[in-house]
Amino acid sequence: MRKTMLILAGLLSVLVARAEVVMKMNIPRDAYIQYEPIIVNLALRNTSGQVLVFGSEVEFKGHIEIEITDFLGRPVKGSGAKVNMRGLILRAGVDHHIRLNLSKWIDLTTPGRYKVRLFIAHPLLKNEFESNSCSFEISSGKVFWHKNFGVPQMDSKKSGEILPTRSYKLKALLDKSEIYLFLFIEDEQRIYAIKRIGIQLGNQHAQCEIDSLNRAHIFLPIASQMFQYQVFDWNGEREVNKLYRTTKTIPVLFRNPKNGEVSVVGGEAAQPGIDYADEKLLPGK
DSSP, X not given: OHHHHHHHHHHHHHHHHTTOEEEEEEOSOSEEETTOOOEEEEEXXXXXXXXXXXXXXXXXXXXXXXXXXETTSOBOTTTTEEEEOTTXXXXXXXXXXXEEEGGGTSOOOSOEEEEEEEEEEOTTOSSOEEXXXXXXXXXXXXXXXXXXXXOOOTTOOOTTOOOOEEEEEEEEEXXXXXXXXXXXXXXXXXXXXXXXXXXXXXXXXXXXXXXXXXXXXXXXXXXXXXXXXEEEOTTSOEEEEEEEEOSSSOOEEEEOTTTOOEEEESSEEOOBTTTBSOGGGSTTO
16 A cells, blocks of 8 residues: 555656646746836746647647736736747756746836736646746836937928927936946837936946037946947937046047037047957947
């Protein structure tokens, strides 16, 4: 009898083990700027003893469910969204890593504190399995530079035509001990671009200017005696991304009031392999 019970217990443990997926989720940052995509990293380990194929057929139609609650524990609108994982193959005993954009499935634009948890389901699994929970904050940030501008119309034939108006806004987001900087390009109806500029270095603020073509020039200290120079057009396309270093003079952003040209004066352009290790490390690459 004892031997039979041991055999049954062993079979039961095998059956339980054959229906399990271990999920471990992490979120890169604690705070996100409003309208920034919220992306989580998910590690999956299939310990069921068999391959789990996610497809379009009924017998393979598995999904990941997203549960998001506010700081009071109330489900937000859209919580419970099911993400079709067609094409995912979880091989037995192998670790799999995926990135999931929560903002693609749930509207996460309202500032506040949230908690997320993920569930995975598959027809070959007897039960759903859940991940750990992670919390994050969405903030509208603090604006410390704001300029309105008219959008140039290169093909306009009407002299004196009123140009559409947009604005550049440089916003700061505090995430634990770091201050992240974002460039917003928007008008009253829509946001055209959100660009992550970099991290503020101590109390040293970015210098910002607009040139005669209404492009945004941003000059940001990124390390001791090192600066990043970026230029964006009115659609958010980055046209310049360079590093400068201090020499006998400190580089600064200068706008010529006579012609509206903006340039870096002083210092000199940093050289890859000499002033910094690799061009791939250039911020924004």
